[in-house]
Amino acid sequence: MxxxxxxxxxxxxxxxxxxxxxxxxxxxxIMAFLYSFTDKALVGITSKNYHFTGIQNYVKMFKDPRFIESLINTIVFLLFSAVIGQQVLGFILAQLMQKQSKFIQSIVGLAVLLGWVTPEVVVSFVFFAFFNTTGSLNSFLGLFGVAPKAWLFDYAMVAIILANIWRGTAFSMLMFQSALAGIPQEAREAAWLDGVGRFQMLTKIIIPIIKGSIVTNTTLVTLQTIGLFGLIYALTGGGPGYDTTTVPIYMYQKSFVAYQLGYGTAMAIILLLFGICLSLIYMKSLKHEL
Amino acid sequence: MDRTQIRLYLKKNSAKIILLMVAALFIWPWLWLIFASLDANAPLTVKIPDRFTLDNFSQVLSKGSNYRSFLNSFIIAFLQSTLVVILSILAAYPLSRYRIKRKGTIMYSLLFLTGLPITAIMVPVYMVFFQLKIINSLLSTTLFLAATALPYSIWMMKNFLDDVPITLEEAAWIDGAGALQTIRHIIFPSILPGIMVVFIFTFSGSWGNFFVPFILINSAEKMPAAVAIYQFFGAYGSVQFGQLAAFSLLYTLPIAGLYIISQRFLSNGFTLGGAIK
Structure with a gap:
């Protein structure tokens, strides 16, 4: 009872x-998975009378040079902005901040957090101004006699990568701050006494100890970046041409501009599978902490 | 100071100098937002206005549709966060207090859902909403956003509940209080900081979200600020920089303020929190 x-x-x-x-x-x-095997469209006849087309969408996708390009763009963006950019900068900041005064720590912390608390559309506007031909970066470089450049056109990928580093570094910084704080002082002291140099201290002592945090952080920043849409869409619209078209942007264009929902969901599935793999790695990395 | 002294000073303070330079680099893009919003003829570069003015703000605030967009953002974010807090406490309570078969599986499934990129399910969500004719509705958008925030919130809420000693509840049970009463009178006050964390996370995630309302809402009077401001950018923003900056600031400041003020609540929830952003 x-x-x-x-x-x-x-x-x-x-x-x-x-x-x-x-x-x-x-x-x-689940529906995304099912629809990805159909030719469903958003409007017109095939919106209701859609057919089962097997793995045709997937075959089409990997034969579509623009999808391949968007996949490469996604990987480049992910690698340089999140996995390397945010993490390395975040780690350096966390490492340098360790022995600083509370005052320095809060100034730097607040400055870096500015990017984190700014909504992604606003991040786009801020960098639209920053990278514009008449923007801040060119006027600064102009002081040294550098001719203005069309950053958002000729270096669009670099621009979105830098914008995303600005937006996301705070997360890695805070993660690494708490990881570094957990390293026992004795471990460092023992290494000093053994005459270990600075670089070796990093590679032989610090990194092995915080390895778990690095794995967790890598999966988290990747998951945060892989679905990023607004920042890129509002800053470059995926252009010029397809230069900054990542998978989410191409998926959006195919689904809602070209109305090929079936094809769009197939791309969504690829994105989802990628997310599932990372999510599993993330869970595994947390297992020893739970 | 001669050269060697300077060199010595630089060497001693190199970390500090690098840190302050990085901080300046991070503030630099933001300065444009502030100066441009106060400048009637704002350029795209960081420049102290010749004459400070609040005209841009009054221009932005003179449009009823802009108020409407802030109101929409607030309605979505507030309803979503309230719903998420209530439902996550209810769901987390049994997970924390009762013996449940497959509790581990449930917890892992929640963690797993937390990681998935929402972007990937927006196309099918649009199709479902389109077919059910619940597209372009603040309510259905709110419910969808709540569903996406729930897995992580339940996970966090369970951890907060685990920290509350069970003895207080046992006393309440002996006095004949039901589970709901216990939650309201005993649990609720003891996990108030945790509730704040979940609420603020959900609220700021919702307020800043662009893709979800961009896909699910298409009529101007229902657009939240994130989408309205993007439309403004397309229509006037690439000319009226000052107004774009003022609009952006008005949209950013409440959430930035909330986040910074609540730092002390957020510190313990931060590490996992980014996963749902």
Whole structure:
């Protein structure tokens, strides 16, 4: 009696959240999977009378040079802005800040957090101004006699990478700050006494100790970056040409501009699979901490 | 100071100097936002205005549609966060307090969902909403956003609940209080900081979200600020820089303020929090 009572209670408590998750989160993911094997369109005849087309969308995708280009762009963007850019800068900041006064720590922390608290559309505007031909970067370089450059046109990928480093470094910085704070002082001291140099201290002592945090952080920043849409879309629109078209942007264009929903969902599935793999790595990396 | 002294000073303070330079680099792009918003003829470069003016702000605030967009953002963010807080406490309570078969599986599934990129499910979500004719609705957009924020919030809420000693509740149970009453009178006050964390995370994630309303909402009067400001950029923003900057600041400051003020609440939830951004 008491047991069934408790069971009902558990179900009643958990049901509202679970229903919402299943309806709005889980079901669309399953539908995406099913639709990716059809030729469904957003409007017109094939919006209702769509057909099962097997893996045609996937075959088409990997034969589509623009999709391949968007995939390469995504990887370049991911690697240089998040995996390398945000993490290396975040780590350096965290490392340098360790022995600084509270005052320096809060100034630097606040400056870096500015990017983090700025909504992504505003990040785009800020960098639209920064990289513009008549923008801040060119006027600064002009002081040294450097001729103005069309950054958003000729170096569009570099521009979105820098914008994303600006936006996301705070996260890695805070993660590494707490990881570094966890290194026992004795480990460093022992290494000093053994005459270990600065570089070796980093590679032989610090990095091995915080390896877990690095893995966790890498998966998290990757997951945060892989679906990034607004920042790139508002800053470059994926252009010039397809230079900054990442998978989310190409997916959006195919689904909502070209109305090929089936094709668009196939791309979504690729994105999702990538996210699933990373999510599993993330869970595994947390397992020893749980 | 002669050269050797300078060199010595630089060497001693190299870390400090590098840090301050990086800080300056991070502030630099933002300065444009502030100066341009106060300049009637704002250029795209960082320049102290010849004459400070609040005209840009009054221009932006004179449009009813801009108020409307802020109101929409607030409605979505507030409803979503409230819903998420209530539902996540309810769902986390049994996970924290009762023996449940497959509790580990549930917790791992939640963590797993936390990591998935929302961008990837927007196309099918649009299709479902389109077919069910619930597209372009603040309510359905809010419910969808709540669903995406729930896995992580339940996960966090369970951790907060685990920290509350069970003895207080046992006393309440002996006095004959039901589970809901216990939650309201015992649990709720003890995890208030945790509730703040979940609320602020959800609220700021919602306020800053661009892609979800961009896809799901298409009529001007329902657009939240994130989308309205993007439309403004397309229509006037590439000419009226001052107004674009003022609009952006008005949109950014509430959330930046909320975030910075609540730092002390947020510090313990931060590490995982970015996953849902």
């Amino acid at each position: 008491n047991n069934t009572n408790q069971k009902t209670k558990i179900i009643a408590f958990m049901a509202p959240a679970m229903i919402l998750i299943v309806l709005f989160y889980f079901a669309p993911a």
